[in-house]
Amino acid sequence: MKYRNLGNSGAIVSELTLGTMTFGAEADEATSHAIVDAFVDNGGTFIDTADVYSAGESERIVGRWLSANPEAAKQIVVATKGRFPMGDGPNDLGLSRRHLRTALDASLTRLGVDHIDLYQMHAWDALTPIDETLTFLDDAVTAGKIGYYGFSNYLGWQLTKAVHRAAALNIAPPVTLQPQYSLLVRDIEHEVVPAAIDANVGLLPWSPLGGGWLTGKYERDVPPTGASRLGEDPKRGMEAWEARNADERTWTVLAAVEAIARDHDATASQVAIAWLLTRPAMTSVILGARTVDQLVDNLGASDLELSDSEIARLSDASAPRADDYPYGSAGVAQRDRKIGGGR
Incomplete structure (x- = not known):
């Protein structure tokens, strides 16, 4: 396992993160604890959860593991999130000071800790002034309840606005952003990644596979069956599966991934994760697993070194589409600058 700075902070985390959305849902507590054991045994130090995962049960499962393993827990960097509904009341959601105060305290209780290393806003809240959210987070840092804060699922302009308001308020800046990102989902490279680079914010991508x-x-053209999320519940996301299956780009990317995997005697998962680890602003890739075997296979990506030509092959096969305005015209302008044109 290799290690990196947590965004622009001085904290150090493993370059692969254990995501725990499956805990209490697709993985029972015994399986979940075995997954954490395997992660730690392989050098993992960064665990990500959220209050909304299994209605708080994921945090409780992580908390009970931390309590049962006090020595190992000393090296664990814990991240969680707040924003989505945790009750039926009008103040049981959002990024208001009112909701975040109760959400943070509840997460601390479920995790059984007095301090959360990274507290993340799970999504943008258009109803709450950004200054209200940022000053709450700064107060939480000052109170010692959190070490750092970050965001998840923010657009480029939302991240940039938050960064500049934090600077204007003279408070600590965010350190991370957690977006969806993979060889098949690269749209964030248009604006979100440049915004993160500009702000010196580290990326924690979810759904890397x-x-x-x-x-x-x-x-191709074979609906999933068996022991998989879609196989066990075909109605869950089948429309998305059909769209992905019909997209020729999907199969172009998979062909490149599988060919490189064969050359390295590795798995396709390891190649996909290893590519993501090479991307700009990358801090740590979040791995979700339903079984220990799945996790251990994915952790092998940390030892896989892709050549420059292999990285380029994967990048070319998966290049995000930029045909629509303004990205298409911006691409033309960028090309003209490179070749000295003046159009």
Whole structure:
């Protein structure tokens, strides 16, 4: 396992993060604890959860593991999130000071800790002034309840606005952004990634395997069956599966991934994750697993070194589309600058 700075902070985390959305849902507590054991045994130090995962049960499961393993827990960097509904009341959601105060205290209780290393806003809240959210987070840092803060699922302009308001308020800046990002989902490279680079914010991508597609387990025009999320519940996301299956780009990307995997005697999952680790502003890639075997396979990506030509092959095969305005015209302008044109 290799290690990196947590965004623009001085904290150090493993370059692969254990995501725990499956805990209490697709993985029972015994399986979840075995997954954490395997993660730690392989050098993992960064665990990500959220209050909304299994209605708080994921945090409780993580908390009970931390309590049962006090020595190992000393090296664990814990991240969680707040924003989505945790009750039926009008103040049981959002990024208001009112909701975040109760949400943070509840997360601390479920995790069984007095301090959360990274507290993340799970999504933008258009109803709450950004200054209200940022000053709450700064107060939480000052109170010692959190070490750092970050965002998840923010657009480029939302991240940039938050960064500049934090600077104007003379408070600590965000350190991370957690977006969806993979070889199959690269649209954030248009504006979100440049915004993160500009703000010196580290990326913590979720769904690095494109909802399972980059494991190589799906076949063209064959609906999934068996022990998989879609196989066990075909109605769940089947429309998205059909769209991905019909997109020729999906199969171009998978062909490149699988060919490189064969050359390295690696798995498709490892290749996809290893590519993501090479991207700009990358801090740590979040791995979700339903079984220990899945996790251990994915952790092998940390030892996989892709050549420059292999990275380029994967990048070319998966290049995000930029045909629509303004991205298409911006691409033309960028090309003209490179060749000295003046159009």
